[in-house]
Amino acid sequence: MNNIEIDNIKEISLLVVMDSIKLNKTVVYHDLFLLWSQAFENMDIPIYMVFPDHKDELYSFYRFYNTDIHYISDVGFINQLGCAQEKNVFGKKYKVISPRMYVICNEKLIEEQKRINNKSIKKLYIKALELKFEKFIKKIKNSVDIPNILW
Structure with a gap:
């Protein structure tokens, strides 16, 4: 639950x-x-969830779940990604966090989704699998003489 950087x-x-x-x-x-x-x-694709909440609040929340999800409290990182916004409602300013999902590969943000639903999670899951097995698929294509129409 330490601060997070994409380089890590x-x-x-x-x-x-x-x-x-x-x-x-x-x-x-x-x-x-x-x-x-x-x-x-x-x-073997880790999930990192970043929240603006204090780490003690996060701990009391996630300690009931037995998953491989990594929970992180890091407001600075949320700001760095441009997910924090100010909204003005009836003259009052509110700070809100726009939910976003990213696939990370080789320390880079590869793909972004601004909506969180089954369809967008599935899309990013498939993208992560394609990246994970990209070299494997290339080896298969190059090692076997199969017409390109089948790929």
Whole structure:
């Protein structure tokens, strides 16, 4: 639960930025990732969830789950990704975090999704698998004489 930097993530991963865990919307998104967590874990693709909440609040939240999801409290990183926004509602300013998902590969943000739902998680899961097995697929294509129409 230390601060995170993309340079520290060497493997293909899913990075998820979410608003406070105190919000019902965030809990719904989190529960969706609990459904997907086993699929990501089976393919050895870690999930990093970044929240603006204090690490003690996060600990009391995630300690009930037995998953391979990494929970991180890092407001600075959320700001760095441009996910924090100010909204003006009836003259009052509110700071909100826009939920986002990213596939990370070789310390770079490869693909971004601004909506969190089953369809967008599936899309990023497939992208991560393509990146993970890219070299393997190239070797198969080059080692076997199969017409390109089949690929």
